[in-house]
Amino acid sequence: MRELTSSPALPRVARNLAAPSRERALRRTALAATLVVLCVLPFFVNDYVQFVINTMIVYCLVAVGFNVVIGYLGQLAFVSAGFFGVGAYATGLSMAHLGLPFPLAAVIGTLAGGLVGGLVGLPALRVRGHYLAIISLAVGEILRWVYVHAEAVTFGAGGFTLPDVRLGGQLLGDKGKYYVFLAAAVAAIAATSLLLRSRFGRAFVAVRNNEPAAASLGIRVKRVKVIAFAWSGLVIGLAGALYAALNGRVSPDSFGLAQVLLHFAIVMIGGLGSLLGSVLGAVLLTGAPELLRNFPGLEEIVFSLMLIGVLFFMPKGLGGLVARTVPLARERLFRSNGDA
Amino acid sequence: MLVQLLVSGIAVGSVYALVALGMTILYRSTTVVNFCHGEFFMLGAFGVVVAQQLLGWSYGVSIVFALVLLLAVGVLTERVLIRPLRNAPFVTLAMMTVALSYLLKGVSRFFYGREVVPLPPLLAGEPIELGGAVLFAQDALIVGFTAVVVAGFFVFFQRTQLGKVIQAASQAPRGASLVGINVPLLRNAMWGVGAVMGAAAGILIAPNTLVYPDMGGHMLIRAFAAMCLGGFGSFPGAVLGGVTLGVLENLVGGFVSSALVEITAYLVIVAVLVLRPQGILGEGRSVRA
Numbered sequence: 001m002r003e004l005t006s007s008p009a010l011p012r013v014a015r016n017l018a019a020p021s022r023e024r025a026l027r028r029t030a031l032a033a034t035l036v037v038l039c040v041l042p043f044f045v046n047d048y049v050q051f052v053i054n055t056m057i058v059y060c061l062v063a064v065g066f067n068v069v070i071g072y073l074g075q076l077a078f079v080s081a082g083f084f085g086v087g088a089y090a091t092g093l094s095m096a097h098l099g100l101p102f103p104l105a106a107v108i109g110t111l112a113g114g115l116v117g118g119l120v121g122l123p124a125l126r127v128r129g130h131y132l133a134i135i136s137l138a139v140g141e142i143l144r145w146v147y148v149h150a151e152a153v154t155f156g157a158g159g160f161t162l163p164d165v166r167l168g169g170q171l172l173g174d175k176g177k178y179y180v181f182l183a184a185a186v187a188a189i190a191a192t193s194l195l196l197r198s199r200f201g202r203a204f205v206a207v208r209n210n211e212p213a214a215a216s217l218g219i220r221v222k223r224v225k226v227i228a229f230a231w232s233g234l235v236i237g238l239a240g241a242l243y244a245a246l247n248g249r250v251s252p253d254s255f256g257l258a259q260v261l262l263h264f265a266i267v268m269i270g271g272l273g274s275l276l277g278s279v280l281g282a283v284l285l286t287g288a289p290e291l292l293r294n295f296p297g298l299e300e301i302v303f304s305l306m307l308i309g310v311l312f313f314m315p316k317g318l319g320g321l322v323a324r325t326v327p328l329a330r331e332r333l334f335r336s337n338g339d340a
Numbered sequence: 341m342l343v344q345l346l347v348s349g350i351a352v353g354s355v356y357a358l359v360a361l362g363m364t365i366l367y368r369s370t371t372v373v374n375f376c377h378g379e380f381f382m383l384g385a386f387g388v389v390v391a392q393q394l395l396g397w398s399y400g401v402s403i404v405f406a407l408v409l410l411l412a413v414g415v416l417t418e419r420v421l422i423r424p425l426r427n428a429p430f431v432t433l434a435m436m437t438v439a440l441s442y443l444l445k446g447v448s449r450f451f452y453g454r455e456v457v458p459l460p461p462l463l464a465g466e467p468i469e470l471g472g473a474v475l476f477a478q479d480a481l482i483v484g485f486t487a488v489v490v491a492g493f494f495v496f497f498q499r500t501q502l503g504k505v506i507q508a509a510s511q512a513p514r515g516a517s518l519v520g521i522n523v524p525l526l527r528n529a530m531w532g533v534g535a536v537m538g539a540a541a542g543i544l545i546a547p548n549t550l551v552y553p554d555m556g557g558h559m560l561i562r563a564f565a566a567m568c569l570g571g572f573g574s575f576p577g578a579v580l581g582g583v584t585l586g587v588l589e590n591l592v593g594g595f596v597s598s599a600l601v602e603i604t605a606y607l608v609i610v611a612v613l614v615l616r617p618q619g620i621l622g623e624g625r626s627v628r629a
Contacts, residue, residue: 074431077436127613127617129430130434131568132432133373133375133434134564134568135610137561138607139606141606149599174611263440264438281438296454297446297450299448300442301446307435307438307442308436308439311436313433314423
């Protein structure tokens with residue numbers, strides 16, 4: 001895989017690897033400053049805003065995980081709501097049935113998401129393009145059907161309420177959850193960023209840009225695809241675990257077609273193949289409905305107009321826009337087709 | 341029992357077939373997989389509701405209004421949203437149709453919210469007895485209309501000059517434009533025709549279901565299932581797949597479990613795409629990216 005980074009096919013990646021150290025230091029400073037701001041944030045907001053912020057964190061994770069499949073691996077697979085639901089149900093059910101503490105249940109939820117991700121990756125080896133989009137929609141709905149009908153385990157269509165979410169014996173309020181969520185999200189996004197910069201991440205992009213060419217360079221396309229789907233499942237599964245803790249409730253309605261569309265809009269508007277974009281998209285699209293909630297349908301209209309605008313004028317989304325104006329925010333593995 | 345299930349299966353399946361046929365036309369002539377076809381279907385029904393209940397027009401005029409409305413929506417969609425992206429990769433086009441589906445759903449929800457609007461049947465009258473099975477007039481109308489449309493289609497594409505021109509334009513757009521066929525115009529027209537067919541299906545089924553903003557999503561999945569089952573991109577496949585799916589759903593509901601009906605289409609999609617991606621009537625060619 002070493003040959004790939006130095007191959008003439010991806011010169012931009014190679015150049016970006018050698019970022020000047022001053023830029024790197026600046027980037028670190030900016031990152032640290034952001035983290036500090038995030039850590040003191042709860043002292044300045046009320047409970048309602050805190051809840052919205054917690055929701056934003058959950059969707060940041062969803063978007064980052066979804067982006068791995070549709071942005072980096074370039075497979076149009078609408079799987080996010082499925083992974084999200086598996087994560088939430090696995091977490092909630094292991095708390096409700098087995099009485100496990102939240103942290104352990106969240107680990108189970110995350111792993112369950114990863115497992116389902118890997119399994120869903122298997123048909124993706126045979127099925128491509130719009131077929132993959134269709135089959136992934138179908139898988140998501142089949143999962144939702146299971147939640148509704150496997151009543152003995154999943155409590156059926158009405159969903160169920162989680163036992164108290166505790167950490168080390170202490171009940172977690174919205175502010176407490178915020179720090180847990182923040183830590184989990186920072187860890188997961190950092191890990192994703194590292195993965196994307198590793199040989200696997202480069203292999204994702206190579207597969208996206210040209211599958212036969214990637215295979216001819218010795219990339220094991222099948223394995224790479226399964227890894228990407230499994231990773232996406234892990235991250236979105238974690239998001240599901242946090243989502244269950246956030247609401248204290250899990251019900252099948254939360255994981256339907258509307259959710260897939262929301263996730264899709266977040267990733268597209270944020271920017272395919274941009275982690276920063278995913279985070280921005282999640283913040284924007286989770287915040288906007290709070291302002292539009294009194295107008296049914298308006299949320300969909302605004303989102304779809306944004307989507308259309310992005311498709312026409314801003315193919316790299318918010319992430320691309322920010323990267324163009326703030327060079328510091330440039331990501332190393334940017335979309336490589338066309339200009340950057 | 342069996343006959344009854346078959347009869348109602350064929351009635352439901354005819355609607356699936358109509359929707360799938362509309363999508364297939366679009367797919368064949370433009371290679372776009374239209375994720376907003378379900379919303380064309382929904383808008384058709386809403387067009388009738390608006391004309392009838394807001395403007396007070398008669399049923400017949402309302403239907404004409406809805407069909408003309410959808411013709412305009414289809415043609416405009418192609419001109420405004422799709423044509424500027426004609427050189428974009430398929431994923432971008434698919435995403436554009438997803439965005440449009442979102443938009444149309446939002447618009448209808450903006451006006452109708454969570455309301456569920458009933459529509460009276462087009463053909464009232466006594467149910468018809470058919471060898472132990474009961475066929476409602478509306479269902480008979482659906483089956484009859486589908487049969488006429490399907491027959492008309494095959495005659496049009498196989499026997500008429502224009503039908504062959506359209507086929508040529510979709511099979512070899514470059515070649516077709518070289519011999520003087522106006523390919524963009526044809527594609528534009530096909531978007532209009534596809535939307536009208538979606539709307540027609542929506543209008544036909546609306547009295548049986550009810551009209552609400554989310555009614556398109558389910559139909560879209562069923563049309564996909566029908567297309568996959570019959571062979572993606574094949575006209576006879578879309579019809580065969582639609583009717584088969586309708587019958588299958590009814591048989592599953594009657595003999596296995598009524599809870600399984602709603603995911604029959606999903607299971608069909610997964611099974612077909614994994615086991616025989618080209619479908620029943622599809623060519624041996626494997627899936628295209």
